[in-house]
Amino acid sequence: MTTQEKYINPFTDFGFKKLFGSEPNKDLLMSFLNEILKLNIVELTYKKTEHLGASDLDRKVIFDLYCENEAGEKFIVELQKARQSFFKDRSLFYATFPIQEQAEKGDWNYELNAVYTVAILDFCFEDENRNDLKMSVKLMDEHRKRVFYDKLTFLYLQMPNFRKSENELETLEDKWLYLLKNLHKLQNRPARLQEKVFTKAFETAELAKLNDSERTAYEDSLKYYRDVKNSLDTAKEEGREEGRLETTIKGIQKALQRGKLTVAEIAEDFDMPLEFVQKVKNQEI
Structure with a gap:
């Protein structure tokens, strides 16, 4: 931790839970979820984050944050620092737990309350969605596209x-995303973030207000975060030339197979010459 830092890094486990994961700060989480999900949550209850399978042999999961609103709707809020294999599969698997826990014994009509999974990613997917800021996914009728x-x-x-x-921040959603990405770099509260909810967010995040045990926990969490980032950056640099071409070709092949984008659009997405993508399509590479 450098002496210049004034506020916690919300991408650390400690920082994320300090900001959003405690009962006194649930109004911060409600504000954030209302903005990004376009809901009107008026009350949240934190639920246990560790969930066991149906038997002792089944895999357990541990959510970063898990809560329920006044209507019984469930919210999984996850912070993901690094890209991992089958992350989308993992998201779906995690969502099955708040679905299954709604089952009632005896006569039950299978009516479910909504389940929301919010994943805050410190990376981008390596597919056609990698340039998107927000990806909102629901079950879709493929024929009717609804x-x-x-x-x-x-x-x-x-x-x-x-x-x-x-200067470009307009909505409360913009401001929340700006705070998450830049909080640990700031020395003062930005003029655009003057809403009451941000007064509390900045007070909560101030490093000078942490007690000794919290400071130790934060420094450990920050060290882990930096170690992960440094390892990823090193691996990326070392494998850049060796694996980049093969990875790019596989990505283009998958995009072509989906058939949703033109060759020109794929070339733009992958920042590759049009001729290269055409050769991949014609199986000349």
């Missing part, structure tokens, strides 16, 4: 794609 079931929602926030400056 939502088939609106009670299961996955919202992915690819934070590297949030690039607005303070």
Whole structure:
């Protein structure tokens, strides 16, 4: 931790839970969720984050944050620091737990309350969605191209794609995303973030207000975060030339197979010459 830092880094486990994961600060989480999900949550209850399978042999999951609103709707809020294999599969698997826990014994009509998974990503997917800031996913009727079931929602926030400056902030959603991405770099509260909810957010995040045990926990959490980032950056640099071409070709092949984008659009997405993508399509590479 450098002496210049004034506020916690919300991408650390400690920082994220300090900001959003405690009963006194649930109004911050409600404000954030209301803005990014376009809801009107008036009350949240934190629920246990560790969930066991049906038997001792089944895999357990541990959510970063898990809560329920006044209507019984469930919210999984996850912070993901690094890209991992089958992350989308993992999201779906996690969502099955708040679905299954709604089952009632005896006579039950299977009516479910909505389940929302919000994933705040410190990376971007390596597919056609990698340039999107927000990805909102529901079950869709492929033929009619409309939502088939609106009670299961996955919202992915690819934070590297949030690039607005303070002067460009317009909505409360903009301001929340700006705070998440830049909080640990700030020395003062930005003029655009004067809403009451941000007064509390900045007070909560101030490093000088942490007690000794919190400071130790934060420094440990920050060290882990930096170690992960440094390892990823090193691996990326070392494998850049060796693996980049093969990875790019595989990505283009998948995009072509989906058939949703033109060759020109794929070339633009992958930042590759049009001729290269055409050769991949013609299996000349």
